[in-house]
Amino acid sequence: MAEKKILLIEDDLNTRNLYMDLLSSKGYEVEFAADGKEGLLKAEEGSYDLVLLDIMLPHVDGLEILSALKKDGESKMKIALFTNLSSKDVIDEARAKGADAFLLKSDLDPGKFLEKVKNLLE
Amino acid sequence: METLAHVSGKVLQLIGPMYFELIITLITFFLMTFLGLMVFLRNTKSWTGRFFFILTIAIDIYLLTNFISLNPPDLDPQTQLFWIRVVMSGGSFLGPSLFLLAYNFPKEKLLLRPYKIVLLLILACASAFLSLTPFGVFTGINYPGGKPAPIPGPAMPVFVLDFGGLFLVSFILLLFKYRKAKGVERLQLSYFLVGVLGTFTLMLFSTTFSVVVLKTSDLVFLGPVSSLILIVSVAYSIARHRLLNIHLLIARSVVYALLVLLTISIYAVVILWMGNSFLGIETIPAQNIMYISLILFSALTFQPLKEFLKRITSRFLYKSEYNPAHLLFELNNIMAKTIDIEVLVNKALLELLDGMHLTHGAIYIFHNKESIYKKKLIGFEDKEQYDLHTLLYLAEGRKTLILDEEENAEVKSVLERHNIAICLPIVDEVLHGVILLGGKKNGEIFTEEDIQFLETFRPVFAVAVENSKSYEEIKNFNETLKQKVEQETRSLRSANDHLKELDKLKDDFVAIASHELRTPMTVIRGNLWMILNDTKKLDKKAEERLKVSLESSEHLIALVNDILDVSSIEGNRIKLTPAAFDLKALIKEVTDEVAPVAKQKKIEIEAKLEGGKIEVFADADRIRQVLMNLIGNALKFVGEDGKVVITGAKDGKFAQVSILDTGPGIKKEDLERLFTKFGKLETAFSKVSNTKGAGLGLYISKNLVELSGGKISVDSKVGKGTTFSFTLPIDTGKGI
Numbered sequence: 001m002a003e004k005k006i007l008l009i010e011d012d013l014n015t016r017n018l019y020m021d022l023l024s025s026k027g028y029e030v031e032f033a034a035d036g037k038e039g040l041l042k043a044e045e046g047s048y049d050l051v052l053l054d055i056m057l058p059h060v061d062g063l064e065i066l067s068a069l070k071k072d073g074e075s076k077m078k079i080a081l082f083t084n085l086s087s088k089d090v091i092d093e094a095r096a097k098g099a100d101a102f103l104l105k106s107d108l109d110p111g112k113f114l115e116k117v118k119n120l121l122e
Numbered sequence: 123m124e125t126l127a128h129v130s131g132k133v134l135q136l137i138g139p140m141y142f143e144l145i146i147t148l149i150t151f152f153l154m155t156f157l158g159l160m161v162f163l164r165n166t167k168s169w170t171g172r173f174f175f176i177l178t179i180a181i182d183i184y185l186l187t188n189f190i191s192l193n194p195p196d197l198d199p200q201t202q203l204f205w206i207r208v209v210m211s212g213g214s215f216l217g218p219s220l221f222l223l224a225y226n227f228p229k230e231k232l233l234l235r236p237y238k239i240v241l242l243l244i245l246a247c248a249s250a251f252l253s254l255t256p257f258g259v260f261t262g263i264n265y266p267g268g269k270p271a272p273i274p275g276p277a278m279p280v281f282v283l284d285f286g287g288l289f290l291v292s293f294i295l296l297l298f299k300y301r302k303a304k305g306v307e308r309l310q311l312s313y314f315l316v317g318v319l320g321t322f323t324l325m326l327f328s329t330t331f332s333v334v335v336l337k338t339s340d341l342v343f344l345g346p347v348s349s350l351i352l353i354v355s356v357a358y359s360i361a362r363h364r365l366l367n368i369h370l371l372i373a374r375s376v377v378y379a380l381l382v383l384l385t386i387s388i389y390a391v392v393i394l395w396m397g398n399s400f401l402g403i404e405t406i407p408a409q410n411i412m413y414i415s416l417i418l419f420s421a422l423t424f425q426p427l428k429e430f431l432k433r434i435t436s437r438f439l440y441k442s443e444y445n446p447a448h449l450l451f452e453l454n455n456i457m458a459k460t461i462d463i464e465v466l467v468n469k470a471l472l473e474l475l476d477g478m479h480l481t482h483g484a485i486y487i488f489h490n491k492e493s494i495y496k497k498k499l500i501g502f503e504d505k506e507q508y509d510l511h512t513l514l515y516l517a518e519g520r521k522t523l524i525l526d527e528e529e530n531a532e533v534k535s536v537l538e539r540h541n542i543a544i545c546l547p548i549v550d551e552v553l554h555g556v557i558l559l560g561g562k563k564n565g566e567i568f569t570e571e572d573i574q575f576l577e578t579f580r581p582v583f584a585v586a587v588e589n590s591k592s593y594e595e596i597k598n599f600n601e602t603l604k605q606k607v608e609q610e611t612r613s614l615r616s617a618n619d620h621l622k623e624l625d626k627l628k629d630d631f632v633a634i635a636s637h638e639l640r641t642p643m644t645v646i647r648g649n650l651w652m653i654l655n656d657t658k659k660l661d662k663k664a665e666e667r668l669k670v671s672l673e674s675s676e677h678l679i680a681l682v683n684d685i686l687d688v689s690s691i692e693g694n695r696i697k698l699t700p701a702a703f704d705l706k707a708l709i710k711e712v713t714d715e716v717a718p719v720a721k722q723k724k725i726e727i728e729a730k731l732e733g734g735k736i737e738v739f740a741d742a743d744r745i746r747q748v749l750m751n752l753i754g755n756a757l758k759f760v761g762e763d764g765k766v767v768i769t770g771a772k773d774g775k776f777a778q779v780s781i782l783d784t785g786p787g788i789k790k791e792d793l794e795r796l797f798t799k800f801g802k803l804e805t806a807f808s809k810v811s812n813t814k815g816a817g818l819g820l821y822i823s824k825n826l827v828e829l830s831g832g833k834i835s836v837d838s839k840v841g842k843g844t845t846f847s848f849t850l851p852i853d854t855g856k857g858i
Contacts (some may be wrong), residue, residue, distance in 0.1 A: 014645040022652065025586045056637065084640035086686065087633055088697040110651045116483040 004121050007048040008032045009039035009065070009094065010082070011057050015105070019052070022110050023117070035061030043069055043077070050120055052082040052103075063093055068099040078120050145390075147189045150350055153379060154178045154185070157356065159374060168230040173223040180219045181349050183212040200639065210253035210281060213329075215286030218246045220318065224292035227299070227314070228307060242288075249284035252277040259323045287320045317355030319638055324348030391415050444577040449477040453579060463487065463590035467498045470583065474559070475500055478572065482541070482560035486513055487587060491553060495591075501560065508540065508558070517547035517556040522577065526567050544568065546576060550584040554591065557583070625693060632689040639682045647675040684818040691825045698741040702853040705736040705745075705777050709770050710750045720757055720766065727766045728759070736770060736777045739853040740830040748826050751819040752781045752846045759785035759844075776832065776849040787840035796836060797824040821847075 006028050016032055024028045031046070033039035036057040043051055045056060045064070050067070055062035076097045080101035081094045094102050097102055103116055136649075156179030161171045191205035219241065226233050255277070296318065300311040325348045452473055460466040467485045475483045482501030486508065494510055516523060516536065523545040528534040537545065546557040552673035557580075562568070650672040654665065690696045713729040720727040749768075756766045760783045767782045790794065799821045827834045831851045838844040 012641055015641060015648075018648045018652070022648070023241055025656065080849075084637045084644065085633065086636075088699070092699075105644045106683065109653070109676070110648050114238075 002031045003027060004049045005029045005031070005047070006117070007039070007043055007046065007051045008082075009036070009043075009051065009057065009062070010054045011035060012054075019113075022114070026114060028117075036062070038066055040065050040068060048077055050052065050117065051077060051079045053099075054077055055081060055083040055085050063090070063097060066097045066099055080116075080120060143189065143192075147185055149383065151182055151185050154349065155285075156375070156379065165230065169232045170223065170226050170228050170230060173219065173226055177216075177223050179221040180212070180215045181352075184209065184216060185349065187212045207254050211250040214246050214249035214253060214281065214284050216243045216325075217285045217292075220322070221288045221292045221295075224295045224299075224318075227296070243291050245284055245288075248280050252280050286326060289326070293318060293322075313355050315760055317352040320355070321348050324351065329746075382418060386414055386417055389414065420627055431530055433457050444477055444479070446571060446578075449473070450575065450579060452477065454582070457582065457586035460586075461590055461593050463496055463594055464498075464585070466586060466590050467496055470586075471498050471500055474557075474579075478559075478575075480543075480560050481563055484508070484558045485555065486558070487548075487555035487591070488513075488553065491732050495555075512536065512540065513556050516542075516545045517553055520549045521554065522546050522573070522580070524568065524573065541679065544576065546580050548580065548584045548587055550581065550588060552588075554587045558828075564707065575742045585766035628689075628693070632686060636682050636686045640679065643675055643679050643682070647672060647679065650675060652657065661750070680735070681818075684822060687822045688818055691822065696825070696829060698744060700740045700830065701742065702739055702855075703742045706731045706736045706770055707735070708742060708746060709749065709768055709779065712746060712753060713768060716750075716753055716757065718818065723757065723760075724762045725757060725760050725764050725766060727753075727768075729768045729770075731770050735773075737853040738777050740832075740850050744826045745850065748823045748848065749781075751823045752848075755819065756781055756783035756785065756844075756847070759783065763783070768811040773849070777850055777852055778847060778849050780845055780847040782843060783844040784843045787842055787844055788836070788838040789840055793836060793838065796820055798833070 006023055008016065008019060008030055011034055020030050020032060031042065033042050037059040040060060053065060054060045054085065060100065062083065066079055066081070078100045079100050080103055082103045082105065084105045086104055091102050101116065101120055108116065130648060156176060158175040162175035165171050169195045185204065187209045191209050193204065222234065296311060296315050300308060300315060303311055329349065402624055451469060456469045456473060457466065460469060467487060471483055473486045484497065484499040484502070486494055487496040491514060523533060523537060525534065525537045528537060541560060542558045543561040544559040547553060548555040654668050654672060710731050710733060713727060717727060753766065753768065764784045767779045771778055797820050799818060818825060824834050827848045832849040834848040836844065836846050
């Protein structure tokens with residue numbers, strides 16, 4: 001069984017380390033990007049099953065990346081916003097731009113987070 | 123041939139001495155006929171008018187026949203008798219005519235029944251006929267002392283009845299009418315009565331009475347003269363009281379007739395008498411009559427001829443004439459219909475120059491005597507402009523200046539230099555401006571009429587100008603006001619925007635701050651969780667500490683969430699997206715979620731949901747938040763073996779959710795502060811709780827419920843338990 005590939009685009013080091021450890025410990029293949037530009041390139045090149053997309057990123061913010069990725073009509077790759085911003089405007093915009101999920105970091109302890117990921121990859 | 127000459131010689135001879143009587147008779151005749159005609163022509167349909175005319179004709183006939191009967195005085199008896207009889211015959215119609223008039227006066231409709239008129243006519247004709255017969259009214263004629271005195275015959279009573287009798291009846295009739303009448307009609311009747319009485323009494327006296335009783339014919343000539351009394355009184359009535367519905371026309375005509383009389387008299391005196399006496403000019407009577415007729419003719423036709431000639435020559439001779447009344451009417455029209463000052467000035471100037479046929483003109487309107495506000499110039503060459511100084515110099519005196527009449531040499535030279543014929547300052551209380559006019563196109567000077575016209579126009583125009591200026595001022599003020607309001611609104615709006623900006627910044631600050639806080643907290647919580655879950659072997663104590671740390675970190679996260687919510691609520695930035703969802707399903711979901719926690723604390727939790735779905739219209743996420751808060755609170759305060767029951771039911775247009783717990787209950791005093799910010803209970807139990815919560819939960823829940831269109835409430839008994847309830851609107855399928 002092929003392992004699911006996940007791209008984590010996150011600029012905070014500690015957060016990145018935490019979730020990479022968490023995901024890889026559960027058997028996922030995880031790659032990361034530390035800023036928006038890099039993240040977009042990687043996402044376009046590689047073939048990931050899931051992209052966990054932070055919003056507050058240098059150079060290109062998460063919503064722009066979302067637009068870019070969803071514009072091409074890539075249906076196979078799931079894109080979930082993964083952020084601590086909880087304003088309704090942002091959530092609406094993400095939905096409008098076609099995000100597959102909106103995950104609020106502070107709401108999800110690791111256990112719940114893994115649940116969500118599992119659901120998305122099914 | 124000889125007889126003809128003889129007769130004509132005699133006639134001429136005779137006409138001379140009768141001069142005086144002839145004149146009187148002729149005048150009376152003309153006036154009488156004239157009056158009768160006037161009355162009749164004014165309203166040909168009026169029977170009163172018709173009867174009056176008939177009466178005047180009857181009097182005319184009487185006049186003429188009477189005159190002929192008396193002149194020449196030395197007529198042979200038979201002829202004289204014949205003529206006297208003719209007089210009586212003609213006079214037979216006087217009584218009936220008077221009666222007819224008196225009966226009908228002053229109505230237009232015929233009041234008398236036709237058969238009665240016929241009766242009268244029969245009487246009149248009988249009297250007339252009898253008068254002519256030798257055995258009727260007068261049988262013969264005597265000449266006592268050389269004067270004719272006809273002998274009354276057996277038919278005299280008939281005449282007396284016809285003449286005297288009818289006269290009396292008419293008089294009595296008029297008297298009765300007079301008594302019944304009111305106002306103007308009464309006055310009219312009074313003059314008529316006087317006239318009638320006077321005339322006919324004299325007539326009766328001078329003819330019948332004097333002849334029959336006094337046996338003399340000397341007074342007979344007075345007969346027709348007495349009719350003058352009637353003429354004068356009727357004329358007077360007409361002139362003053364519109365007798366028989368004739369107006370000023372008659373009054374004027376009467377005056378006119380008197381003028382004619384005067385002319386003739388002057389002629390008579392000057393030419394005839396004086397000419398005869400002083401210059402020895404001899405004129406034969408025939409000539410006199412001719413001359414008088416000529417005078418009469420020219421006097422009568424002078425006025426109409428003048429009007430006629432004026433009309434046909436007006437095109438060439440009266441070119442520069444204008445009708446001041448008409449021009450004033452036009453200007454008044456302009457002033458009444460125009461409120462805009464520029465239009466007013468333009469139109470008025472144009473009308474004035476056109477109407478009076480002037481070469482050029484200008485109107486200047488000042489602004490507080492400081493500047494020229496509006497101006498209009500027509501007909502000037504080389505763009506002649508007047509400076510304010512010159513204008514004020516001319517207008518300061520507030521009087522009209524006329525170049526031709528100006529005495530002050532300095533002023534005159536200024537007027538001349540600037541080509542101004544008339545300067546009209548526009549003043550009422552204030553000097554508004556000035557009208558400058560050039561001369562007439564045909565080069566004539568201004569007449570008294572012209573000046574009067576301009577003087578009449580000037581103050582009226584001043585008022586119009588003042589009104590226009592006031593209107594302009596109001597308009598300007600309005601504009602200024604509008605601008606000010608807009609200005610203020612703009613500044614208010616920008617202030618508002620500024621406030622909004624600040625607000626937004628605050629919003630951003632809180633959002634960013636919470637985001638910044640969440641990042642490390644999430645890391646802490648995540649790492650702690652991983653240690654606790656993934657590490658195989660942990661020191662008991664360490665595990666304990668880590669657990670506490672994990673809980674605290676989650677507490678912190680919850681706190682940040684709450685603060686963010688409160689900020690949103692306070693800034694009215696909460697955005698709810700309500701939709702229809704099954705409340706029961708949500709309750710079940712939440713209950714299931716907290717089940718492990720309840721189990722751990724050995725609290726029995728149950729969701730009592732009977733019946734079918736309850737579709738409510740609200741933001742599901744936020745209601746979930748409310749449920750979590752309330753159920754969380756319940757779990758916090760209920761001790762071991764306690765119960766938490768959640769119910770949901772429909773209640774009309776709302777759904778009611780209740781969370782009941784068997785906790786310690788809340789004191790009455792504390793209930794008030796429950797839903798406020800940081801309204802934590804000051805009981806010992808709050809210290810026991812170490813689960814999530816910062817005291818903001820109920821405040822947020824209350825706001826969320828209320829924003830969703832529902833109400834939240836609490837019921838509690840110390841020692842028994844607490845029940846929190848809230849309502850939500852049932853989905854009506856209509857959306858927002």
